[in-house]
Amino acid sequence: YLCSLYLVMDLLAVGSPQEVIERVAKKLGCSATSQEVAKYFDEHDELRHLRQEFLFPKIAELPPSDLSLVDGSEECIYFAGNSLGLQPRNVKKYINEELENWAKMGVHGHVLGSRPWAWAENNLEDLMAKLVGAKPEEVALMNGLTVNLHLLMLAFYQPTAKRHKILLEDKAFPSDHYAVESQIRLRGFDPSTSMVLLKPRQGEDTLRTEDIVSTIEREGHSIAVVMLSGVQYYTGQLFNMEVITKAGQAQGCYVGFDCAHAVGNAELRLHDWGVDFACWCTYKVSVLAVLHCVGHQCMYHTVYSIIISTYATYSSPDKQ
Secondary structure: OHHHHHHHHHHHHOOOHHHHHHHHHHHHOOOOOOHHHHHHHHHOOOOHHHHHHEEOOEHHHOOOOOOOOOOOOOEOOOOOOOOOOOEEOOHHHHHHHHHHHHHHHHHHHHOOOOOOHHHHHHHOHHHHHHHHOOOHHHEEEOOOHHHHHHHHHHHHOOOOOOOOEEEEEOOOOHHHHHHHHHHHHHOOOOHHHHEEEEOOOOOOOOOOHHHHHHHHHHHHHHEEEEEEEOEOOOOOOEOOHHHHHHHHHHOOOEEEEEOOOOOOOOOOOHHHHOOOEEEEEOOOOOOOOOEEEEEOHHHHHHHHHHHHHHHHHHOOOOOO
């Protein structure tokens, strides 16, 4: 039994996802895309019991289902976690508890009860920090993803005549692309000359890390911010955030990531990698129903002061 256990651990513990899949397929004597490989991973997944903590829609409950072809009583196979995660079974219980507090205490629910609303994020910051590899004081739970992205770029994107460009992938998530374009226009620059768009090589679907680094090294003197995805939403590519961060900072650029499709989906060590800023949502893979952003600890006081002064600058006179 122990020998068998160690063999399984050896198969799954070392190497990239591709290498692990190929190793398992070789052991089973089948193709890497065989159903047998998927079953093997299911059987040896240490977290497989957590599947029972989520609600899977029945096939009959889904609008596009053709019940002449499928059994409507079966649970669906859910591949849309990149857009919206499945509902955890405890969600209804927790929401009902807060509705009950609201009904019984009204405004006092802000400061009373087991989870006072005014300090709701205090229960989550430590957990979220562990999930993204940050320190609790570096994490703030707030707003929506694009709002946070704008706030972070207001702090970090400080263009000059010589250094005014933002580097991002060509097929970035549309709202990220629009946010970057908006920030460039806000500062009086032209997106056609201030946006550097990374494209894969001819005939390839993903960006090579060496091509990203070479672009940073070639144009870094004019790049103010490198702003990429953690996981590219369209291709599923996991970027080498550590290497990209080091390359950008070596050229004097701030480096940040939209980790919407990475958080809860890939191991993140934002603090150790020295990432300057990142933002993400948690209604996708990690399903925690909160939205937030993180700034690297060494930048905390700078970011805070810039955001406060920016708020004052861009507020109407009666709000200042």
